[in-house]
Amino acid sequence: MRHNMSFDLLSEDRIQSGLKTKLFGKKIYAFWSVGSTNEFAYRRALQDEQEGVLVIAEEQKKGKGRKSRKWDSRFNKGLWFSLILRPDLPAAKAGLVPYLAGISVAEAVEDVIGLKADMKWPNDLLLSGRKFCGILSEVEFENSQIDFIILGIGINVNHKKDEFPEEFRDQATSLRIESGSRIDRAQFLAEVLVQLEKNYNYMKQNGFENIMTRWQTRCPQFGKEIVVIQDDDTYHGTFEDLDDEGCLLLRTRSDELIKIVAGDITF
Numbered sequence: 001m002r003h004n005m006s007f008d009l010l011s012e013d014r015i016q017s018g019l020k021t022k023l024f025g026k027k028i029y030a031f032w033s034v035g036s037t038n039e040f041a042y043r044r045a046l047q048d049e050q051e052g053v054l055v056i057a058e059e060q061k062k063g064k065g066r067k068s069r070k071w072d073s074r075f076n077k078g079l080w081f082s083l084i085l086r087p088d089l090p091a092a093k094a095g096l097v098p099y100l101a102g103i104s105v106a107e108a109v110e111d112v113i114g115l116k117a118d119m120k121w122p123n124d125l126l127l128s129g130r131k132f133c134g135i136l137s138e139v140e141f142e143n144s145q146i147d148f149i150i151l152g153i154g155i156n157v158n159h160k161k162d163e164f165p166e167e168f169r170d171q172a173t174s175l176r177i178e179s180g181s182r183i184d185r186a187q188f189l190a191e192v193l194v195q196l197e198k199n200y201n202y203m204k205q206n207g208f209e210n211i212m213t214r215w216q217t218r219c220p221q222f223g224k225e226i227v228v229i230q231d232d233d234t235y236h237g238t239f240e241d242l243d244d245e246g247c248l249l250l251r252t253r254s255d256e257l258i259k260i261v262a263g264d265i266t267f
C-alpha cells in the first residue's frame with residue numbers, strides 16, 4: 001500500500017539532530033496528536049519532570065489560548081509546543097517570562113527568514129500587522145516562589161491563507177505566507193530553542209531589564225495612544241510603561257496611571 005508521507009514530521013530524532021542547546025529539548029515528548037501540550041507538560045511537571053523538557057505535537061485537539069480561548073492547532077502546519085521551566089524566581093516575576101519567550105521567537109524569525117516581527121501586548125507576535133505566534137504560560141507556585149512554569153508557544157509556520165479558520169483569516173498569518181517559502185519546522189524550532197536558552201541564561205545572570213527593553217523596542221504601540229479592553233471595561237490612553245511584574249501602565253486622558261494586568265489592546 002502506498003502512503004502519502006510527503007509531509008515532514010516532528011520526530012524526536014529530527015528535532016534533536018540539529019539542536020545546539022545544552023538543556024532545552026534534550027528530553028522530548030513528541031506526539032502525533034494531543035489535547036494540549038501545556039496540559040501534558042503541566043501534569044509531567046507535577047510529577048517532578050526536569051527543567052528543559054519539551055512537549056510538542058503535530059496537532060492539538062484542545063489547544064488553549066489566553067483567556068480560555070481556543071488555539072487552532074491543525075495537523076502538521078505549525079509548531080505547538082511547551083517547555084518546562086523551573087526558574088529560581090519569586091512569584092512576582094512569573095509574568096516576565098512570556099516577554100523573554102516573545103523576543104526569543106522574534107529573534108529566531110529574524111535569523112531564519114530575515115523579517116522583523118513586532119510585539120503586541122501582552123504576548124502576541126505579528127508580521128505585517130497579523131498574528132503568527134501566541135504564548136501561554138501557566139505557573140505553579142510554591143509559597144512565594146515559582147515551582148515551575150509551563151511555557152506554551154504556538155507558531156503558525158506553514159499555513160496557507162485558506163488553512164486558517166475563516167473568522168481569523170484577516171488577522172492571522174504564517175511564516176510561509178510572510179516569507180513566501182515553506183519553512184523546515186524542525187530547523188526553525190531548533191533556532192527558537194537556542195534563542196530561548198540563550199535569553200533564559202542571560203536573564204538568570206542579569207535579570208529582566210535588558211530583555212524588557214528589547215521587547216519595548218519591538219512594540220510599535222509602546223509610548224503611543226492605545227485602547228485597552230479589560231473584561232467589560234474600555235480604557236483610552238498612552239502605553240507609558242511596563243512595570244516590574246509585566247503589567248501595562250496606561251496613562252489615561254485624565255492623567256491617571258492605570259495598571260492593566262490582563263486585557264487586549266487595539267490601536
Ligand code: BTN
Nearest residue numbers: 036038064065066081134152154
Ligand atoms: C494566545 O495567543 O492566546 C496563546 C496561544 C498559545 C498556544 C500554545 S500552542 C502550544 C501550547 N499548548 C496549548 O494548549 N497552548 C499553547
